[in-house]
Amino acid sequence: MAEPYRVIASNLEDCLAQRQERSLLRFLTCGSVDDGKSTLIGRLLYDAKLLLEDQLASLEAEPGAKQGRIDFALLVDGLAAEREQGITIDVAYRFFATEKRKFIVADTPGHEQYTRNMVTGASTADLAVILIDARKGVLTQTRRHSHIVHLLGIRHIVLAVNKMDLVGYEQGAFDAIVKDYADFARRIGIAGFTAIPISGRNGDNIAVRSNAMPWYSGRTLIEHLETVEVDVEADAAKPFRMPVQWVNRANQDFRGLAGMIPTGIVRPGDRVRILPSGRTTSIARIVTLDGDLALARAGQSVTITLADDIDCARGDVIAAADTPPQVSDQFEASLVWMDEAPLLPGRRYLLQTATTLVGATVTQIKHRIDLETLGNARARTLACNHIAVVTLRLERAIPFAPYAECRTLGSFILIDRASHRTLAGGTLLFSLRRADNVHWQPLEVHREQRAAMKAQAPRVLWFTGVSGAGKSTIANLVEKKLHALGYHTFLLDGDNIRHRLNGDLGFTDADRVENIRRVGEVAALMADAGLIVLAAFISPFRAEREMVRAMVPEGEFVEIFVDTPLAEAETRDVKGLYQKARRGELANFTGIDSPYEAPLAPELRVDTTRCSADEAADRILAKLFA
Numbered sequence: 001m002a003e004p005y006r007v008i009a010s011n012l013e014d015c016l017a018q019r020q021e022r023s024l025l026r027f028l029t030c031g032s033v034d035d036g037k038s039t040l041i042g043r044l045l046y047d048a049k050l051l052l053e054d055q056l057a058s059l060e061a062e063p064g065a066k067q068g069r070i071d072f073a074l075l076v077d078g079l080a081a082e083r084e085q086g087i088t089i090d091v092a093y094r095f096f097a098t099e100k101r102k103f104i105v106a107d108t109p110g111h112e113q114y115t116r117n118m119v120t121g122a123s124t125a126d127l128a129v130i131l132i133d134a135r136k137g138v139l140t141q142t143r144r145h146s147h148i149v150h151l152l153g154i155r156h157i158v159l160a161v162n163k164m165d166l167v168g169y170e171q172g173a174f175d176a177i178v179k180d181y182a183d184f185a186r187r188i189g190i191a192g193f194t195a196i197p198i199s200g201r202n203g204d205n206i207a208v209r210s211n212a213m214p215w216y217s218g219r220t221l222i223e224h225l226e227t228v229e230v231d232v233e234a235d236a237a238k239p240f241r242m243p244v245q246w247v248n249r250a251n252q253d254f255r256g257l258a259g260m261i262p263t264g265i266v267r268p269g270d271r272v273r274i275l276p277s278g279r280t281t282s283i284a285r286i287v288t289l290d291g292d293l294a295l296a297r298a299g300q301s302v303t304i305t306l307a308d309d310i311d312c313a314r315g316d317v318i319a320a321a322d323t324p325p326q327v328s329d330q331f332e333a334s335l336v337w338m339d340e341a342p343l344l345p346g347r348r349y350l351l352q353t354a355t356t357l358v359g360a361t362v363t364q365i366k367h368r369i370d371l372e373t374l375g376n377a378r379a380r381t382l383a384c385n386h387i388a389v390v391t392l393r394l395e396r397a398i399p400f401a402p403y404a405e406c407r408t409l410g411s412f413i414l415i416d417r418a419s420h421r422t423l424a425g426g427t428l429l430f431s432l433r434r435a436d437n438v439h440w441q442p443l444e445v446h447r448e449q450r451a452a453m454k455a456q457a458p459r460v461l462w463f464t465g466v467s468g469a470g471k472s473t474i475a476n477l478v479e480k481k482l483h484a485l486g487y488h489t490f491l492l493d494g495d496n497i498r499h500r501l502n503g504d505l506g507f508t509d510a511d512r513v514e515n516i517r518r519v520g521e522v523a524a525l526m527a528d529a530g531l532i533v534l535a536a537f538i539s540p541f542r543a544e545r546e547m548v549r550a551m552v553p554e555g556e557f558v559e560i561f562v563d564t565p566l567a568e569a570e571t572r573d574v575k576g577l578y579q580k581a582r583r584g585e586l587a588n589f590t591g592i593d594s595p596y597e598a599p600l601a602p603e604l605r606v607d608t609t610r611c612s613a614d615e616a617a618d619r620i621l622a623k624l625f626a
Helices: 002-021 037-047 052-061 080-083 110-124 141-152 171-188 221-227 431-438 447-454 471-484 509-530 542-551 565-570 577-582 612-626
Strands: 024-031 092-097 102-107 127-133 154-164 196-197 241-243 248-253 254-260 272-273 279-287 301-306 317-319 326-337 346-353 358-371 389-400 413-414 420-429 459-464 489-493 533-537 556-564 605-606
Touching: 024 037, 024 110, 024 141, 037 092, 037 102, 037 127, 037 221, 080 389, 102 110, 110 326, 110 420, 127 141, 141 171, 141 326, 141 389, 154 221, 171 196, 171 431, 196 221, 241 254, 346 389, 346 542, 389 420, 447 509, 459 471, 459 509, 459 542, 459 577, 459 612, 471 533, 471 556, 471 612, 489 509, 509 533, 509 542, 542 556, 556 612, 605 612
Parallel strands: 024 102, 024 127, 127 154, 154 196, 459 533, 459 556, 489 533, 556 605
Antiparallel strands: 092 102, 241 317, 248 254, 254 301, 272 279, 272 317, 279 301, 326 389, 326 420, 346 358, 346 413, 358 389, 413 420
């Protein structure tokens, strides 16, 4: 009796082995609102006979099912809000398999406000199914999603013209949409795509060829997904790279460097280079839970030990010694801005790429993509869902590869420093030449020597508050008292600076950021010269005040909040600026139609309703000399 069981067990093992050997295709569905993305995925699962009995029973119990109108979208729209509104909000991932291939599909939202979720779904995809409603044709969101798909390097694109049943299965409607999309795709650089006419609700050309469209002789959607060639060996053929995710100190005698290999092959004994330091060594062991490996390749997560005890930490990259990636701190990049607050050039953000986190600034918006004309539009800022080409400057050099060469080392997100919200996703295109051509010139006289000559400690006294708070008045008194005591000072005043250095700037949020960035750089240079610098600026945004703080050594920046209520500041307004702002004659006025973000933890707070300007100046001197 044991023999039949052994046969069954052997057959089961063979079956499981065959399933393991099938290749995996990751794809996403995207497009505009109500193009039928969730319905399509539900239909795929239904036609592939991958639904459980309780799922079928739940579908058949829904209103409309008895009339033959099964709502396949319910298989994917899992959130209550999605079911109530009939839309997709979050990214829904589903695994399914056929006899020929395994699949992970990401159902991404079509609404413009959820574009960030579509970017998340597209970031790991090998193929994109872009749906178009046959009644509506190519829409703005279709173009936006196509741009993102192209930006993220997804080479395999299926144009699924859905709801063909609602246009009478007419070939003319299909051909017109395909021609329109082909013109658009050519203009943005999409090399090719596969167009399939379908009806997600009725199942036409999903798993079975449609009798209603005899004019279409191509493959069904399932057939195409099963046979599309995804080059799984392409990454393994590239030079070896591994960003270090974790330094594993299992015990005092073991130091392993753990990470996932995005490209290449590595063996014990191979010579490698640690970046950004540039030091070289060789691989001693490739360690896994199941034992040491003789070889590791792209896609594997491993722990590597090195032959030499050299410094290598999280964020470093281990690479083939003879073909290392570039190291740079300035880039041209493409990005999708995904936050409600606008991108402001000059503002400091955090940039995350692979396992590296570094401070970053968007120094210039080269152009924004106009999704209607497909032309390049000038832009001072970026609003939510805008796609643009920008230049980036990082606080330190990092190892990188252009996104076309390595997704892991060429992709990034921008993060808000205060809230840690993800603001943008993007791809690195190339290093700017000036990053390699401009170097720091070593100087033999240092800031400490300049300060010692003046017998004083450099400081940046930063006065912030709304217009009319008394910043300039108090700063002027502080400088007079310091000068009388023999200290070397310089006062940077907001109004004076705008006459010359910042005379080209207005009062938009973007210009205010650039105004403070320039002043911060000047203040830092003056502090390097050994001066006590006083800066009196509204400086309405916390992010820019913190940016200036980071420009000087710790302890040298003193934030002084001249805390005056808005009503009190208005009574002191001899220039009549508040009245003009309230009449709408003066735009972007802080406190009226532009925000002021009060300091959360200033070194000193001065309440000018409780003390005179002279008393405030004495308090600041006492703080300075304490």
